[in-house]
Amino acid sequence: MTTIDFVVIITYFITMIAIGLWAMRRVKGQEDYFMGGRGFGKLLQTFAAFGAGTGAHEPVQVGRTVWTSGLSGVWSAMMWLFVTPVYWFTAVWYRRMRHLTLGDWFVERYQSQLLGAAYTAFAILFYMFYLSTMLSAIAKFSVPLMGTDMMFGMELKYVLVPLISMIVIAYGVLGGLTAAYWTDLIQGIFIILLSILLIPYGLWELVEKFGDPSTQGLLDGFTILHQRVSAENFGLFTGPSAGEFPPQYIFSLTLLALVGIVVQPHFIATGGGSAKSEDEARIGLVVGNFLKRLCTAGWAITALIALALLAGNVEIAADPDKVWGVAAREILGPLNMGLVGLMLACLLAAMMSSADAYMIVTSALVVRNVYSPYINSNASEKECVRIARLSGLTIIVGATIVSLVMGDVFGQFKLAIELPLLFAAPFWVGIFWRRSNAMAVWLTIGFVGMVFFVLPYLLPVLNPSMRTDPAYTVSTEVVTTTRERTATEVDVARREAWETAKAQAENQYVNDPAKLDAALKKLGASPPDAVVGETIQLSMTTGGESIFWNDVRADNSNLMTVREETSEDGTRIVVQKRTGEFKGEGPLKIDFLIYQWLGIIDLSDASKATLETLRLPPRVILPFVFLMLVSLVTPRGNAEKLNRYYAKMKTEVDPDPEKDTAKLAESYANPTRFDDRRLLPGTDWEFMKPSRKDITGFLVSVVVCFIILALLIWVANIKA
Template sequence: MTVIDIIVLIVYFGTMIGIGLWAMRRVKGQEDYFMGGRGFGKLLQTFAAFGAGTGAHEPVQVGRTGWTSGLSGVWSALMWLFVTPIYWFTAVWYRRMRHLTLGDWFVERYNSKALGAAYTLFAIVFYMFYLSTMLSAIAKFSVPLMGVETLWGYELKYILIPTIAAIVIVYGVLGGLTAAYWTDLIQGIFIILLSILLIPFGLLALVKQFGDPATMGIMDGFTILHQRVAADNFSLFAGPSAGEFPPQYIFALTLLALVGIVVQPHFIATGGGSAKSEDEARIGLVVGNLLKRLCTAGWALTALIALALLAGNAEIAADPDRVWGVAAREILGPLNLGLVGLMLACLLAAMMSSADAYMIVTSGLVVRNVYAAYIEPDATEAKCVGVARMTGLIIIVGASIVAIYFSNVFGQFKMAIELPLLFAAPFWIGMVWRRANRTAVWMTISFVAVVFFILPIALPIVNPAMREDPSLTTTTQIVTTTRVREATPVDVAKHEAWETAVAQAEERHADDPERLAAVLKSIGAAPPKAVIGEPITLVNKTGGASIFWTEGVVPIGDSELETVSETEVDGVKTLVQKQTGAMQGKGNFNIDFMLYHLLGIDLGSVSKATLASLRLPPRVVMPFVFLIVVSYLTPRDDKEKLDRYYAKMKTEVDPDPEKDRAKLEASYADPTRFDDRRLVPGGDIEIMRPGRKDIGGFVLSIAVCAAIIGLLVWVAQIGS
């Protein structure tokens, strides 16, 4: 990094801290600190939703999958696209709650302070591990941009993570949600820059390196891109590894995201609860998330440009997670305009814009649903804000410690994104069905915790023999596809980069065979050796995944591959094999697949993506079924409190607090005043008939989603 890059970073960090000090003077009470006084308009709501929903790991994740899978790799992040239209409805819910935290909602809906405390505990665990993955990711991705592995004798993460944490603490803890939203506005602009900055400079670099700058312009970079990269890399729904994201997998992940996202604690703020009115809530949440989907398209195009330009880079061959950092360094660094520092600031913005919102919302839960509920109910507003600031500091520090010292960050990330299932069914069912009650909710939370989080660990400990049970150690079939196509310059460069990466690893770890073996495993098998224009044989092997064990199975004694079938269609040969012999399961037990096992369904012939898809329905559907059944078997909650709650949720928010209170009092006095608008008159279903604005906004959101897919397909054809 040059001096100008460092100056860019210092200015960025100084601006964030300055905003925190400015916002601190505006905080008078809890509503100011946790919700910014509910005075945010469309612009700030949009960038709050955009910033909180965009993590630093996402552009780099798309960079990696785009590098390995072509344009179809965009689905590693674009799978959230189909959830976005539903936000048009949920944003209204969060605003009509009129609460400071989602814990408050659980307390009110189910008349239980203990549920608010339980939700707070979930939020702390969820965000400490979730934020730790972002902190770890930003440290790793900064290495290529900063050009150093160590600083002052320490590994870079030991310096960078505490520094980032300290800056987030200063502006977030001091200024509350107001500071977070204003910094999110700035950071959102930075994230947009992150999404597009490398595209024009990358295309120009392609022209400079592989074309004629005197006669060719920036658009000719697309032509060179297609000349260097194989055609199958430009398909949105097919490609070298498109099997990773088939339609059923995208549908399953969309369902999981839809069910779980609504109970992530920050959604009550960024999802609409801090907006002036319902319109600001809706527009901010939907537009902010659609803006993110557009940025995802930019990330995918950047990955393809990097593939064409840097396929021969040994650093990326050794670790594709570094695509983004290496591309920024190699494309922007030579310009010496401070753009490398700007790119690092953009990556930091993507992380910090999420961290500040998470920190403030979680500290609000601690104050509202633990401190004020159980420790000091009569605490003053100033005292509550002070406790919130201390709590926010603890959360960020805790996440930093986990990021630095935890050994399996990715494993904890996977656990974190499924933790919301604990509270998902009680939220969705409680929102629309008055028969759901407190007892059923506690039993559902216990059911989910035991079945999906405790039993997978406990069962193999209690019954070790199950690890060698032949019916539980089966694997999916191994499918090997072989096809021949003409070699491209990228194919040649990839093989050369692989050879260089292997040679560097062997030299660096010559005295440590175990470390060398691990590094060579991460580098992977050699790409085919190629000559431009001549045929190359591409072999892709999938399957062999353990169905019931998280860390796979290992053979006990001899193991062989038995051929199931061999076919050839349109020049693509497919060999299907299955593994035979005694096996032993490793890791935790995948209890999700027991339902299929008990029903006699053989999962051995499904693909890896289909297997992952089938894991989700039991995990998503069973809590809903359980809650509904138990609700019918247990006593109803207090009718008067339910009438009051549903009357509030049917009362449209007025931006004027005094007028809004008057409207609420009228609803409380006559809880049946909106019954003529119910979709199902009478009974326990509390769903209102959608109006023109509801239907119009939902349809328009779907249309924009379709337009984003169309944009990706169109961009992929430029220069072909």
Template sequence: MTLIDYVVLFVYFAVMIGIGFWAMKGVKNQEDYFMGGRGFGKLLQTFAAFGAGTGAHEPVTVGRTGWTSGLSGVWSALMWLFVTPVYWITAVWYRRMRHLTLGDWFVERYQSKAMGAAYTLFAIVFYMFYLSTMLSAIAKFAVPLLGFEVGLFGWELKYTLIPAIALVVILYGVLGGLTAAYFTDLIQGLFIILLSVLLIPSGLWALAKRFGGPDEQTLMDGFRIMHERVSEDHFNLFSGPSSGEFPIQYILSLSILAMVGIVVQPHFIATGGGSAKSEDGARIGLVVGNFLKRLCTVGWALTALIALALLSGNAEIAADPDRVWGVAAREILGPLNLGLVGLMLACLLAAMMSSADTYMIVTSGLVVRNLYAPYIEPDADEKRYLLVGRLTGLIIIIGASWVALRYSDVFGQFKLAMELPILFAAPFWIGMYWRRANCRAAWGTIAFSIVFFFVLPTTLPHLIPSLKESESLAAKTELVTTEFTRNATQADVEKRIAWEAIDRDVTSPTGPEPPEAVLGEPITITSITGGKPIYWSETESLNIDLVAYSAMGFDLSKASKATLETLRLPSRVLLPFLVLVVLSLFTRRDEPVALQRYFAKMNTPVDPDPVADQVKLKKAYESQSTDHKIFPHSDWEFVWPTRKDVLGFLAACLVCAAIIALMQFLAKIGG
């Protein structure tokens, strides 16, 4: 990076902090700080959903899988595409809750302050690990852009970079609350879009300039040269070299797991629609914001293919494909000396910070509303609650930074964060639709999920050491060798040369070894899968659900890793729902008057005018009508969908299809 790159980075940080000081002037109470006064329109809601849902690790993950696996590697981030239409329905829920936190919702629905406190503790752990994943990733991904791996005092770069990023997020987020977060998300969202497209035209022109003739200097020439240098199997969305990593059943199972768990991620009360002026603003913001992310994912995948064609001979990427994005930015944008490398790093930081600020504010709201106010100082004034909120936000970011500096297993941190929502998913979904679900059953389900999914898998091997020596549990998946033969391209030749050029005394390669290649001659690409423990994870915890499958007579030895993960879906998703339903049938109902008020509120559309909204709620509480219910004389609260519900959902499904069609269209240009 040159001086102008550092100037760009400094200006970016200064603007973020300035927004925090500006927004602080408008913060008068908890609703201002935690929900921005519920005054956000469609634009800010869109970029809030977009920013909070886009992490810094995602473009680089797609860069790696695109480099190693072609276009089909896009499913490493795009597997959430099919969840997006459901957001058209769920966004209304968060606005109709009329709460500041999801902890408030659990308190109201299950008539239990303790459940709100338990949800708050879950949120703290969830976000510390989730944010630590992004902080760990940004520290690693910034190395190629900065050009050095050692920071202040001779320490590893992450010990300098992570505290610096955390400090900026704290300054503007803690000061300005959700208003500052949303306005910075608007700016950062534009940066993320820029991140997603900036390298595409520059990379295509670089391809045309480097490998084309004097009359071949257009974008279309860049597309054609990309296809000439990279084999056609890399341009297949569903059947590329990595199609075995993302089979359709695996994509669908992860989509279902995401749909079930994402609704209880704490920030959805804000970015999911709770901070919007109206229900339409909530819906449009959440759906459009997430579709923006899906479109950016298309750009990330195309960038990876361009980088593969242009930089296939780069030894730095050959040693560590995680550096595709950073090296591509440095090699393509650096020679222009226009500050674009600094801009690219600012864009990457924006992807992380736009998530971190929202998560910080939401978690601090949970602590104030569901721990401090009910248990420590119920009669405190608004100034005290705001102070506690700001201090809590500070603690969350510091905690996430500590986890990021303490643990280097990014995937392990991310996996734990993604599995934690299982604890509250069933009580949320069932509680939304069934009056019979009660507090005792919800507590039983949460306790069951903690024990079955988190405690037993890690403690059983210590309590019963003989399990580790058990022959039946030592089984591994069958080794499967897959061979694919095609003619070698120039990219294949250069990747092999780069691989051989790696200095093994300095670097241990993390990427796959490319085959020997001679231009135009057949090469055989060999993929060996299997040979992995079936019942034991990489952290030596026991996969109890797979043990249960084996006990029922299923032969898992020939199952792939993706299939094994798919088989875990029923236990992770369905079992907590079953436990909650059974326990609800055998335990006492919750207080009916409170339940009636809750469901009356959830079935009353929000009026953007707070005074008019309270009048509507009062009428709804007094009414006992059940005409809106599909099953009017039952405990089930399914209501007839409106025309807007159906049309919006179908339109979102069509957009999903359009995004897939767009990727396939772009992959064919120049082919």
């Protein structure tokens, strides 16, 4: 990075802090600090949803998966696409709640103040792990851009991660949600730049490096892209790692995301609760998230261009997570225009626009659901805001510690993404079914926590023989697929880069076998020897996945061939089975223990994607079934309070606070005034007949989903 790059980054930081100082003077009370006075229109709501929903880890993640799996790798982030139409409905829910936190909603709906405190504890833990993934991704992205992994005698992450955290604390703590939303507007523009900046420069670099700039234009870069990269990399459901993102796996990821995302704590603000009206809430949430989906498409195209340009790069061969950072450095660096600094600022924006919202929402939960009810119920507005500013530090500091200690982006993300299972069923069922009650919710939280978070670790401790029991150490079949195709220039470059990276690892870790083994594992299998235009054999080995554990270890493992077959197109498939004495490692996958109890135990021929798909039914369905069954045998909630709650949720929000209060008073006085709109009157189910606006908005959103996919496929397959 040059001086001008550092000037760009410093200017960006100063601007964010200045906005925080400006917004601080506008904060008069809790609603100003936590919800910005509920005065945000479509523009700010759109960029708030866009910014809070776009994490710094996602461009890095898409860069890696597209590099290894072709265009189909876009599903590592595009899995949220078909969740977006449902936001047309959920945005209305959050606005009609008229609460400052989702903890307040749990308190009102289930008539339990303690449930709000429990939700606060979940939120703090969730955001510590979720934000830490972004901080870790920033640190990894910055290494190739800055040209060093050391600063002031320390690893770069130990300097950069705390610095970023302090900037977020500075403007977020000072200005509250107003500062967060205005910075999100600026940062949203930066994120869009991040998503498209490398595409034109990368295409032109392809023309200059492998074409003829005197006769070819920018769009000819797409032609060169297809000449250098094999056709298999341009399929949305196929690719070099065919089967990594099959349709059933994408469906399961979408459903899991839909079930859990509604209880992510920031959704009550960015999901519509801070908007002026229901229309602003809906349009902001849906359009903001569609912007993100378009950006995801941009990240995928960028990764394909990087593959064509940098297939021979040794840094990426050794660690595909560095695709984005190396591409930015190699493509933008030589221009010496401050664009490398701008790219880093853009990725910082992706992280900071999420972090500020998360921090403010967490501080609101602490104040509303812990401090006020349990510590000082008579606290003034000024005191509550002060406590909020102090408590907001916990989430950022905690995330910083987790990031520095763990440093495992995938591990941190996996922990965070499964935690919402604790509260997902109580939220969904509570929205639609009067019969669910606080006792059933507590028992459900205990059930989910025990089954999916405690027993996987506890059962192997109570019964250590499980780790070596042949019934639990089975693995899926090892399938080696060998096929032929014509070698491209990328194939040649990848082989050379792999050999160089392997030699470097062997020299660097000659006296450290453990680190050498880890480096070679990350490097992956050797690409085939290739000469452009000649036929090469590509072998891909899948399977060998432990069914009941994260992995199984064996000192004397062998492979026994089960069957061999050759298809009409010449593809040869060899199926083998692992034999030997194994020991399970990591937590028990209790989902598959359930399948075993049900008699569904032969998963030997299941792919990794199928195994992941099969984790869906127990984790999604069981909490709902358990909650509903227990609700039927436990006491109902207070009928009068439930009447008030459902009457409020059916009353359309008026942007004028006084008029809205009057409308609520009318609904409270006559809770049955909307019964003519119920789909199932006279029952405990509160499904309402959808309006024309409901149906139209949802259908338009579904169509937009397919338009985005069509646009991605079209751009990826342009040939000038």
